Amino acid sequence: MLTILFDGIAYGMLLFILACGLSITLGLMNFVNLAHGAFAMAGGYITVIMMNRYGISFYWCLPAAFLVTALAGAVLERTLYRHLYGSPHLDQVLFSIGLVFMSIAAIDYLMGGQQQLINLPPELRGRFEFLGVGIGRYRLFVIIICAILAVALQLALTRTRFGSQLRAAVDDGRVARGLGINVSLIFVATFAFGSGLGGLGGALGADLLGLDPNFPLKFLIYFMIVVTVGGTSSISGPFIAALLLGIADVAGKYYVPQLGAFIIYAVMILVLILRPHGLFSREGGR
Amino acid sequence: MSGEPAAPSGQAAALLRRAERWQLWEIALWIIAVAMIFVMPSHMLILTEIAILALLAVSLDLILGYAGIVSLGHAAFFGLGAYSAGLFAKFAITEPVTGLLFAGAVSGVFGLATSFLVLRGSDLTRLMTTFGVAMLLAEVVNQTGWLTGGADGLSGVTVTPILGLFEFDLWGRTGYIYSLIVLMAVVFISRRIVNSPYGLSLKAIKRNPTRAAMLGISPNRRIVVIYTIAAVFAGMAGALLTQTTSFVSPDALAFHRSADVLLVLVIGGAGYLYGGILGAVIFTILRDWLSVITPQYWMFWIGLILIVIVMVGRERVTRWQALLPGSAANREAKARAAALAAARDAA
Known part of the structure; x- marks a missing residue:
């Protein structure tokens, strides 16, 4: 029972890291980026390639996954995304679906359609008993990293100069620009950071979630649930939503496997009917 | 049509009458579609596919191009229609037209029930709820394997001759004619709808729901109605697929189908009904051609086309x-x- 809770928390933390980049682009920058999963997948595949082809340590792969996907995010933001900030949502949806399709086919072409496996370092494998709760070492590792990241993100967004500049740029880009804030630089940095977090999540999740070319579509719904249910006005909303989703999904799959993903979709639709702007939104949202 | 003599409404009626007049190119399009039966007898199957996709796209056009609702889950109605037609043929009546109407009715009821989900919230909420509904249905089909065949699809659908007269042949000729007739009927009905005062009020809602509400046009009821109608048409498209192939696969509910039909509308242009048809023709030919050149990877090119279209600008x-x-x-x-x-x- 507690083990399930623990697994659920690990899963939820992972979802949060995967989705929080999306909650920034979608919530703060108001861009419907369905291609966020593609960045996560890229992070996962970078890890797979580095570990399995070049034998590089797992611990080096994580920052590499972050940096490379962040770079890719920055390049794409500069070249493509930037032009669509003011476009209707339909355009953004179509554009990012196109990106998803391209990434799926490209990965399929380069890496093949099979499930990718990675070999975790020995100290992260297995599980141990703690007060009668079976704790997977790797899951504990994921939880610790994600918790540190979540706290850091929250602090960065609320306490630092960059955080307040970002919030200003998002609330009213024109006024922020008038105040001498370099809005486009902030957007590209934020977008790159969000993509990088997605890549890091993909790298961390390669073992827990599985990795194959359909990753962006398979987990798209999870990311979107986290963001829409959590509301987009803060970091803590998606965080709680991700934890709830993780626990509910793991528990649901364990206790009532025949219902499958049914519960999650039903709960999401219900939440969206009752609270169209998310469970934890402050001011009705935009 | 309101026949009142008052000047503004008279003007509006004249406008509507003009919009409803048949254009030369419309007639030409239908003549070409009919002529295809004789010109390309060996391509009946792909033509049927085009007709079905066009029907689905026209139904999406009604809600996207006219009411301005962005839906990522239009395949839900398509799949529901496909499965209900399949099950209806398997367990009740095998006559196709009855099955078609039944599938349309089932899908319409479902559309009516879920239309209330798209009334509230922003574009994003609508995207998510429509997407969620489609995924939910796909999951139901997947889990009720005893009824729907699960991931293997529903096989053993027998289809008897249409109205007891016209038998489906091996080359798909009957299937094409049947699909084309349904497509024509749906487009004629849709033309009437969008060129009526009701259709005009939908356009007003699309432009600006708040202003429309202030002018005395209640958006909610109108959106519910058009959403239901679109669901009926999409369900019929699904039923056509089932009846012309005697098989239903869970693919009918897959996400890529919703995305495909959006792409079809984007290629053809939304908001004038024929965009769905032209888009379906271009899309199907394109996909066929791409999957011949690069089997398995045609998705890449479809994605590229989407991005290029958006970057260039849909207009x-x-x-x-x-x-x-x-x-x-x-x-x-x-x-x-x-x-x-x-x-x-x-x-």
Whole structure:
């Protein structure tokens, strides 16, 4: 029972890291980026390639996954995304679906359609008993990293100069620009950071979630649930939503496997009917 | 049509009458579609596919192009229609037209029930709820394997001759004619709908729901109605797929189908009904061609096309509409040119 809770928390933390980049682009920058999963997948595949082809340590792969996907995010933001900030949502949806399709086919072409496996370092494998709760070492590792990241993100967004500049740029880009804030630089940095977090999540999740070319579509719904249910006005909303989703999904799959993903979709639709702007939104949202 | 003599409504009625008039290119399009039966007898199957996709796209056009609702889950109605037609044929009546109407009715009821989900919230909420509904249905089909065959699909659907008279042949000729007739009927009905005062009020809602509400046009009821109608048509498209292939696979509910039909509308242009048909023709030919060149990876090129279209601008891609004689855009362009000329004369 507690083990399930623990697994659920690990899963939820992972979802949060995967989705929080999306909650920034979608919530703060108001861009419907369905291609966020593609960045996560890229992070996962970078890890797979580095570990399995070049034998590089797992611990080096994580920052590499972050940096490379962040770079890719920055390049794409500069070249493509930037032009669509003011476009209707339909355009953004179509554009990012196109990106998803391209990434799926490209990965399929380069890496093949099979499930990718990675070999975790020995100290992260297995599980141990703690007060009668079976704790997977790797899951504990994921939880610790994600918790540190979540706290850091929250602090960065609320306490630092960059955080307040970002919030200003998002609330009213024109006024922020008038105040001498370099809005486009902030957007590209934020977008790159969000993509990088997605890549890091993909790298961390390669073992827990599985990795194959359909990753962006398979987990798209999870990311979107986290963001829409959590509301987009803060970091803590998606965080709680991700934890709830993780626990509910793991528990649901364990206790009532025949219902499958049914519960999650039903709960999401219900939440969206009752609270169209998310469970934890402050001011009705935009 | 309101026949009141009052000036503004008279003007509006005249406008609607003009919009409803049959254009030369529309008639030409249908003649070509019919002529295909004799010109390309060996390509009946792909033509049927085009007709079904066009029907689905037309139904999406009703809610996207006219009511302005962005849906990522239109395949839900398509799949529901496909499965209900399949099950209906398997367990009740095997006659296709009855099955078609039944599938349309089931899908319509479902559309009515879920239409209340798209009334509230922003584009994003709508995207998520429509997407969620489609995924939910796919999950139901997947889990009720005893009824729907699960991931293997529903096989053993027997289809008897249409109305007991026209048997489906091996080359798909009957199937194409049948699909084409349904497509025609749906387009005729849709034309009536969008060129009625009701259709005009939908366009007002699309432009600005708040202003429409202030003018006394209640958006909610109208959106519910059009959503239900679109669901009926989409369900019929699904039923056609089942009946012409005697098989239903969970693919009918897959996400990529919703995305495909959006792409079809984007290629053809939304908001004038025929965009779905032209888009379906282009899309299907394109996909066929791409999957011959790069089997398995045609998705890449579809994605690239989507991105290019968005980057170039959807309006620019579909600007050729204005070249069609008698289209609304063309009329506007002419009117603008006339106004310019008049201004020049006055100066």
